[in-house]
Amino acid sequence: MSPEDLKTLILSVAERTPEIGPLEESLKWGEQSFTPAKRNVGSSVRIAPRDNGDVALMFICHTNLVEEFRGLYPDGLVFEGNRAIVLSEGFETDQAGLEHCIALALTYKLRKRQRPA
Template structure:
């Protein structure tokens, strides 16, 4: 997937995920970052293109998000430490798993407070 395709997927997931609402786009550490515009809804998802053609979806490392993704989808996606899902160049990722992980990030704070969001 290209960075633009990842961006489109993030917006699509946000639109389809109850509670997320409008996304706020910014630059963090030189990377495109997307987070719910309303406070206390979710965690940010950053897009980090790499020189070798990979694209990493970066998550805040002090959350347990990547650990949760690994538990749910141990073989469906490629992970990097507790920070990222790595999309390999020229290889189509499991879009259902990837979309679910993005939705989990965008509703992280809602779920942490026991409100709604994807499980």
């Protein structure tokens, strides 16, 4: 999956998920970054192309997002530490799982506030 395909996918997930709303696109650490325009909705998702042709979806490392994704999709996605989903040419990515993870990241703050104490 190319960085442009991932951008299209992120925008599509946001469009289909009303609570996310429009996204702001910016550059963070030289990577395309997407964050809900409305504050306190979600966490950013960044696209990081790699020199070897892989593309990583990067998440803020002090969240528990990648841990949550790993629990949901242990075999359908490839993870890197506590900060990335890595998309490799030779690995069949769980497309629905990837879309779900993007939606979970973009609604992270909403979901965090809705959890029972």
